[in-house]
Amino acid sequence: MNFEIKSEEINKFKEISQEEKDFRIKNLKYFNNIGLPSKKLEDWKFTDLREIISNNFKKLDTFQKNEKFSNFKILKDFEHNYIILLNGSLNSFDFSFEDSSKIKIENYTEKNLKYEDNKNSLVNLNHALFTNGYSLEVESNYKFNKVVIIYNFFSENVENQIINKKNKILVKKNSELHLIDYTINKSKFVCNNYEEITLEENSILKNISLQKDRSDGYFHKFSKNKLNKGSKYNQLLFSSGLKFNKLDLEADLLGEDTECNIQAALYLNQNQHQEIKTRINHLAPNSKSYQKIKNVLNSNAKGIYQGKIYVKDIAQKTDAYQLSKALLLNDDTEFNSKPELEIYADDVKCSHGSTSGNVEEDSLYYLMTRGLSRKESLRLLINGFLNDIVDVIKSNTIKDFISSNLEKQIYEYK
Amino acid sequence: MKNQNINTNQEYKYGFTTDIENIKAPKGLNEDVIKFISNIKKEPKWMLDWRLKAYKRLKSLKEPNWQKPKYPKINYQDLYYYSAPKSMKDKPKSLDEVDPKLIETYNKLGIPLNEQKKLSGVAVDAVFDSVSVATTFKEELTKKGIIFCPISEAIQKHPDLVKKYLGSVIPLTDHYFATLNSAVFTDGSFVYIPPNVRCPMELSTYFRINASETGQFERTLIIADKNSYVSYLEGCTAPMRDENQLHAANVELVALDDAEIKYSTVQNWYPGDKNGKGGIYNFVTKRGACRGKNSKISWTQVETGSAITWKYPSCILQGDNSVGEFYSIAITNNHQKADTGTKMIHLGKNTKSKIISKGISAGQADNTYRGLVDISRKALNSRNYTQCDSLLMGNKCGAHTVPYIKNKNASSTVEHEATTSKINEEQLYYCNQRGLNQEEAVSLIVNGFCKEVLQQLPMEFAVEAQKLVGISLEGSVG
Numbered sequence: 001m002n003f004e005i006k007s008e009e010i011n012k013f014k015e016i017s018q019e020e021k022d023f024r025i026k027n028l029k030y031f032n033n034i035g036l037p038s039k040k041l042e043d044w045k046f047t048d049l050r051e052i053i054s055n056n057f058k059k060l061d062t063f064q065k066n067e068k069f070s071n072f073k074i075l076k077d078f079e080h081n082y083i084i085l086l087n088g089s090l091n092s093f094d095f096s097f098e099d100s101s102k103i104k105i106e107n108y109t110e111k112n113l114k115y116e117d118n119k120n121s122l123v124n125l126n127h128a129l130f131t132n133g134y135s136l137e138v139e140s141n142y143k144f145n146k147v148v149i150i151y152n153f154f155s156e157n158v159e160n161q162i163i164n165k166k167n168k169i170l171v172k173k174n175s176e177l178h179l180i181d182y183t184i185n186k187s188k189f190v191c192n193n194y195e196e197i198t199l200e201e202n203s204i205l206k207n208i209s210l211q212k213d214r215s216d217g218y219f220h221k222f223s224k225n226k227l228n229k230g231s232k233y234n235q236l237l238f239s240s241g242l243k244f245n246k247l248d249l250e251a252d253l254l255g256e257d258t259e260c261n262i263q264a265a266l267y268l269n270q271n272q273h274q275e276i277k278t279r280i281n282h283l284a285p286n287s288k289s290y291q292k293i294k295n296v297l298n299s300n301a302k303g304i305y306q307g308k309i310y311v312k313d314i315a316q317k318t319d320a321y322q323l324s325k326a327l328l329l330n331d332d333t334e335f336n337s338k339p340e341l342e343i344y345a346d347d348v349k350c351s352h353g354s355t356s357g358n359v360e361e362d363s364l365y366y367l368m369t370r371g372l373s374r375k376e377s378l379r380l381l382i383n384g385f386l387n388d389i390v391d392v393i394k395s396n397t398i399k400d401f402i403s404s405n406l407e408k409q410i411y412e413y414k
Numbered sequence: 415m416k417n418q419n420i421n422t423n424q425e426y427k428y429g430f431t432t433d434i435e436n437i438k439a440p441k442g443l444n445e446d447v448i449k450f451i452s453n454i455k456k457e458p459k460w461m462l463d464w465r466l467k468a469y470k471r472l473k474s475l476k477e478p479n480w481q482k483p484k485y486p487k488i489n490y491q492d493l494y495y496y497s498a499p500k501s502m503k504d505k506p507k508s509l510d511e512v513d514p515k516l517i518e519t520y521n522k523l524g525i526p527l528n529e530q531k532k533l534s535g536v537a538v539d540a541v542f543d544s545v546s547v548a549t550t551f552k553e554e555l556t557k558k559g560i561i562f563c564p565i566s567e568a569i570q571k572h573p574d575l576v577k578k579y580l581g582s583v584i585p586l587t588d589h590y591f592a593t594l595n596s597a598v599f600t601d602g603s604f605v606y607i608p609p610n611v612r613c614p615m616e617l618s619t620y621f622r623i624n625a626s627e628t629g630q631f632e633r634t635l636i637i638a639d640k641n642s643y644v645s646y647l648e649g650c651t652a653p654m655r656d657e658n659q660l661h662a663a664n665v666e667l668v669a670l671d672d673a674e675i676k677y678s679t680v681q682n683w684y685p686g687d688k689n690g691k692g693g694i695y696n697f698v699t700k701r702g703a704c705r706g707k708n709s710k711i712s713w714t715q716v717e718t719g720s721a722i723t724w725k726y727p728s729c730i731l732q733g734d735n736s737v738g739e740f741y742s743i744a745i746t747n748n749h750q751k752a753d754t755g756t757k758m759i760h761l762g763k764n765t766k767s768k769i770i771s772k773g774i775s776a777g778q779a780d781n782t783y784r785g786l787v788d789i790s791r792k793a794l795n796s797r798n799y800t801q802c803d804s805l806l807m808g809n810k811c812g813a814h815t816v817p818y819i820k821n822k823n824a825s826s827t828v829e830h831e832a833t834t835s836k837i838n839e840e841q842l843y844y845c846n847q848r849g850l851n852q853e854e855a856v857s858l859i860v861n862g863f864c865k866e867v868l869q870q871l872p873m874e875f876a877v878e879a880q881k882l883v884g885i886s887l888e889g890s891v892g
Contacts, residue, residue, distance in 0.1 A: 042480070045818075313809050328824040331791065339830070341815040346806035346836040354819055357827030 003036050003053060009062055009129060023113040028128035034121040043119060043248075046304040046336040047275050052244060053190070053218070060190060062129055063087065063161040072153065078397040080180075081148045087158055088165030088191070089132030095148075102142040108133035108166050120248055123222050126164045126194040133166035133194075140172040140200075147178045147398065154185040154217070162190040169196070171203040171231075180398070181209040188216035188243075195223040199231035201255070206234040208393070210405060211241040214269075218244040229255025229284075236392060237264035237276065238402060239409050246275040253280065253287040253315075260289040265389035267382070267409050268301035275304035282315040282345075289319075294389060295326040296382050296410075297333035308340040309350060316345050322352035327359060327385060329378075382410050426684055429654030432518075432624050439496035441627075445469065448597055451496050455566045455600075458573065468586045468596035475590045482782045482814065483722045483751030485695060488660060495598045497625040539564060539603045539619045541632055551615065561606040562617055565633055568604035575606055579637055583666040583703045583730070591662040592699040595631045599664065602632035607642040607673070616872050618647040621663075623683070623694070629660040636666070638673035640706065645676040647875055650719070654684050656692045658721060663698045671706030671733070676714070678871050679727075680879050683719035690749025690778075693721025700727035704736035704762075712739040714870045716879045717752060718886040726784065728757035731765035731793075738767040741867040743879075745886045746779030746811070755785035755802075755816075760793035760826070769800040772864050776807040776887055782814040789826045796826040804834040805863055807856075807887070857884035 010024050037043070038050040053060065067086065074082055081098060083105065084091040090107050110130070118124050138144075154163075171177050199205055219242050227233055233251065251260045260280055268274055280289045295303040305324040326335040339352040359381050367377035386406060393399040439450045448469055452462040477488075539562065555562050561572060569576050584592050603619045623630045638644055650661075661683065667675050677700075686693025696719075702711035713727040723746075729738030740756040758767035767787065775781040783802045804813035815832045837859055845855035860883055861868065868876055868883075 316809070326821070328821065331794075331823045331825070333824065334820070334822045336821070337817075337819045337830075339815075339817060339819075339832075341804075341832065341834055342812070343804070343806065343814065343834050344809070344812045346809050346811070348806075349835060351831070351833040352815070353832075354817070354830040355828060356819070356821040358824045 003050075003060060004032050005062065005125075005129070012064060019113055020110060023110070023115060024128045026115045027124040030117060031121050031124045031128060037121055041119075043277065043306070045338075046306070047246060047273065049220075049246075052273065056218070056243075057160060057190075059160055061161050063131065063158055063163045067155060067157060069155065072151070074151065075149065075182075075401075077401045078147075080146050081144070082151060083134065083136070083148065084151045084153065085134065086153050087132075087155055088163050090134040097146040098144060099142065102139040104137040104139075106135055108135050108168060110166075120222055122192050122220055123194060126166065126192050126222070130164040130166045130194065133168075135168040137170045138172060138175045138177050141174045143176040144178060147180055147395070149180045149182050152181065152183040152185075154183075154187055154189070154191070156187055158189040159187045160189060162192060164192045164194075166194045167196075169205070170198045171200060171205050173200045174202045176204040178206045179208070181207060182212065183210070184212045185215045185217050186213070190218045191220070193219065193221040195221060197223065197225045197233070199225070199227050199233060201228050202230040204232045204234075208236045208238070208398070208402065210238040210402065214241040215243070217242045220246045221248065223247065223249045225249070225251040225260075227251060227253050227255065227258040227260060230257045231255065232259040232261075234261045235263070236389065237262075237266070238406060239265070239267045241409065242272065242274070244273045246277065248277045250279045251281065251289070253282050253289065254284060256284045256286050258284070258287045260287075262291045263389045263392060264293045265386040265406065266294065266303065267296045267298075267386060267406065268303055269298045269409075269412060271300045273302045275306070277306040279308045279310065280320065282309070282311045282318045282320060285315055286317045287315065289321070291322045292389065293324040294386055295324070295335060296329065296386060297326060297335055298329045300330075300332050302334045304335070305337040305339070305354075307338070307352070308342065309352075311343045311345050311348055311350065313344040316347045318345060318348040318350065320348070320350045324354045325385075326356035327382065328356060329358070379410055383407060386410070426654055428651035428682065429684060431653040434624070435500040436497050436625050437500055438494045438625070438628070441494055442491040443493070443495060443598070447495050451598060451600060454496065455569070457566070457569055460573075460577065461569055464581070464586070465597050468593050471587055472590070472593045472597055475593055477590045481724055482753045483724065483780060485658070485722055488695070490594075492627070493660065494625065494628040495631070496600055497628045539617075541601055541603075541619060541621045554614070558611050558614065559608040560611060560613055561604065563604055565602045565604040565635060568635075572604070572606070575637065576604070576635070579666065579668055580635060581666075583668060583701045584664050584699055588699065591697045592664055595633060595662050595664040595699070599631045599633040602634045602663070604634075605636040605644060605646065607638045607644045609640040609642060611642045613642070613644040616645050616647055618649070621648070621650040623659055623661065624653060626655055626657065626659075629662065632663045634663070634665040636675055636677070637668045638670065638675045638709075640670050641672040643674045645872060646678070647872060648677070648679045649682070651682050651684070654687070654692065658693060658695055660695050660697065661720075665698070665700040665727075667702030667711055669702065669704050669706060669709035669711050669736075672708045673706060674710040674712075675702065676712045677702070677727070678714040678875055680716045680875055680882065681719050681723070682882060685719045685748070685750050686721040688748050690721070693750070694719065696720035696723045696725065698725040700725060701730065702728065702738070703730045704733050704738060704765075706736070707733045708735045709733050710737040710739070712741070712870070713756065714741045714867065715743070715754075716867070716871070716882065717742070717744040717754060718882050720752075721750060723750075723752040723754055726755050726757055728759070729767065730759045730761065731767065732761045734762040735764045736762055737765070740767075740769045740771070741870045742771045743774070743864045743867045743883070744772070744781055744783075745774045745883060746776070746781045747886055748777040748779060750777075750779045752780070753782040753784055755783045757786040758788070758798060759786070760789045760796045760798070763792070763794045763796070765793055765796045767798045769798070769802070770866050771802040772867055773802070773804040773813055774807070774860060774863070774887070775804065775811040775813045778810045780812045780814070782816060783832075784816040786818045786820075787828055787830070788818075788820045789822055789828060791822045794823055794825045798828045800830040802832045803863070804832070805860070806834065806836050853884075853888060856887055860884075860887060
């Protein structure tokens with residue numbers, strides 16, 4: 001399938017300024033020139049999206065339709081605030097545990113219309129065609145009482161379509177926000193997401209991403225993060241359950257004493273393809289970054305980790321660490337990694353490690369001598385391997401919720 | 415004493431030129447030049463055809479540009495592709511007939527061409543610009559059935575072996591510089607170790623670029639037949655010149671069942687001056703194939719010279735239970751740039767590979783480790799261990815690590831670790847306290863950092879390499 005988008009698509013956007021229209025057209029031109037990324041591009045070396053899309057979709061339309069829905073069940077496991085997104089657009093929200101004067105949430109509108117060529121052509125595609133999204137702002141000196149769950153709900157109407165959505169989060173000085181990104185989807189479609197996160201001085205953002213069920217979704221997300229002095233960013237990723245998922249995360253550590261933490265526990269099964277690509281730019285002294293990516297791969301799954309740490313010459317005393325570990329359960333699985341360091345400052349501590357292999361026979365044998373079956377032993381070991389990431393979560397209720405979610409997936413192992 | 419030693423070596427010690435009459439091919443790259451080279455070497459027709467085929471292919475290839483160190487465009491038409499000392503036209507039969515000036519040059523370099531240096535027990539093939547000038551210890555090697563000669567001689571005397579293996583590891587169509595080499599290579603060494611023979615001495619080739627505006631394109635082919643062993647050393651130097659000179663060599667190794675090849679390089683081409691002017695572009699393709707069961711290829715390299723080093727000595731582990739090893743030290747100072755590493759391609763079952771890479775970067779230099787570990791679906795029970803450490807001196811230099819790791823089966827294990835740091839202040843302080851000056855202390859600590867690799871080198875080279883490590887980093891601290 002040759003995926004090209006006609007410029008008429010832009011005309012469907014009625015209420016936009018001429019400036020925005022030009023911006024969209026420019027981006028679309030660029031995208032049509034390059035097309036969907038293929039493995040000829042260094043950043044997509046292990047993920048040929050062009051091939052993946054053409055093998056799995058006979059047609060792919062751009063999503064336009066708006067719809068409403070009535071009964072939506074929110075989680076009862078623990079008290080929380082929520083934002084509901086339906087097919088990417090802001091549907092409703094509830095901040096009953098918070099001081100609402102401190103929170104601003106609205107539909108996304110594009111303010112920065114400066115055109116840039118992007119290494120990742122999907123970003124240009126997003127700029128050209130985005131239909132919806134949200135923007136969330138937290139005022140200074142405000143600490144959230146409860147976690148905010150963002151329910152990302154996709155209806156059946158998105159089948160064989162591509163959704164381009166955007167979201168923007170701004171956490172102002174000395175504030176703290178905890179999010180859970182919770183995706184619920186049963187359709188086969190493509191979601192191209194663009195995210196911009198800005199953390200002002202001494203602010204904290206913690207984000208957990210997970211997926212409710214296994215689904216046929218093809219997700220791509222480009223996330224651009226800016227960390228100012230003393231701010232902390234924490235991102236935990238759990239088994240997506242998606243057919244295809246690529247997270248392309250870029251973090252600029254602009255100020256001193258910033259911290260960036262990215263951890264993932266992924267259990268991939270049945271032809272799933274997941275890639276985590278990160279680029280952490282240490283641009284100021286005394287910043288820290290930590291990445292730990294754990295993959296368990298089963299039956300035809302493919303896992304990829306491409307991480308890059310860049311340390312600018314003035315970013316002395318940087319402490320950066322990357323670790324990727326993978327367990328391959330079958331011979332038809334594949335794990336590729338490219339942990340990269342680019343360092344221009346000398347007084348730094350930068351290291352990375354990457355391992356991949358099978359479950360240790362000795363450990364299995366030990367568990368089996370205690371009376372567990374081979375399958376049970378394996379599940380226990382996989383659980384132990386991945387749960388290490390869950391332990392990072394401080395709240396017990398959330399930890400239990402994530403843990404049981406993960407276990408449910410591991411118990412599918414046969 | 416040690417102090418003195420360093421001082422006398424302050425500058426690039428091999429920077430002299432030898433004033434010698436040369437025969438050159440006309441400038442430029444075209445079919446006529448290739449025919450000229452082939453003709454002067456009295457090559458058979460199949461060889462010329464092979465070269466022309468490579469040249470044809472070359473015309474459709476583009477220079478790669480993904481590497482980290484960028485360089486100004488090379489004008490391939492403005493180079494001499496063949497340059498040889500005039501006196502070599504009718505090849506001398508023994509060392510007595512070799513131009514004394516050449517012998518003197520090699521004596522200056524400390525290369526034992528004279529048989530009186532027999533004690534050192536190393537057989538040497540010396541390559542001066544485009545031709546091999548002398549090969550020592552021939553008789554002794556011939557007794558064992560070992561062939562060690564210039565490749566131009568091998569093409570004439572052992573065409574079957576050359577035909578069978580030349581281009582079998584680095585095909586004609588490989589990439590721009592390898593193909594360029596296939597078209598215009600001038601000389602290099604050829605080694606064949608017959609079955610069940612353990613080569614009694616180290617074999618060594620010494621490369622020297624002398625003439626200006628020439629590129630050096632040598633080709634080395636080493637074949638270790640069943641159950642044989644060979645250790646091969648390679649050294650290189652060049653005069654100090656303001657221009658950048660191109661060195662694009664191809665090295666092919668083939669190890670058959672139970673054979674082992676150990677290949678060591680001490681690369682000390684002229685690195686350019688303190689401001690980054692001049693120096694050699696060292697764009698080399700080195701690849702070994704472990705064709706047979708239980709075969710082993712081990713690469714050891716100490717890279718201290720060249721303005722730009724761009725090479726990845728690789729192992730293709732085809733035979734079951736074969737082993738590939740890569741030990742590397744890359745030191746860059748001033749404006750030097752290095753982009754080096756290895757590829758370990760696991761195809762056979764139970765194959766093992768080990769990569770130890772040490773990068774040291776000082777001044778305004780850039781040092782990149784780039785490597786690939788690829789475990790294919792059929793390479794069951796394979797194992798890889800990679801360790802790459804970088805040391806930075808000063809905040810104007812860069813150290814980069816770009817490993818590609820692919821694992822396609824569950825029974826194989828891949829481990830990779832890398833660190834980047836600077837010289838430990840406490841260690842420096844400790845050494846200073848014991849009376850070592852700053853430079854001696856740095857040299858000592860760096861030698862310790864590189865120990866794992868230096869240990870892999872044969873005795874004669876290890877001493878030289880250790881000194882080289884110290885010299886290369888002079889003036890980088892303090």
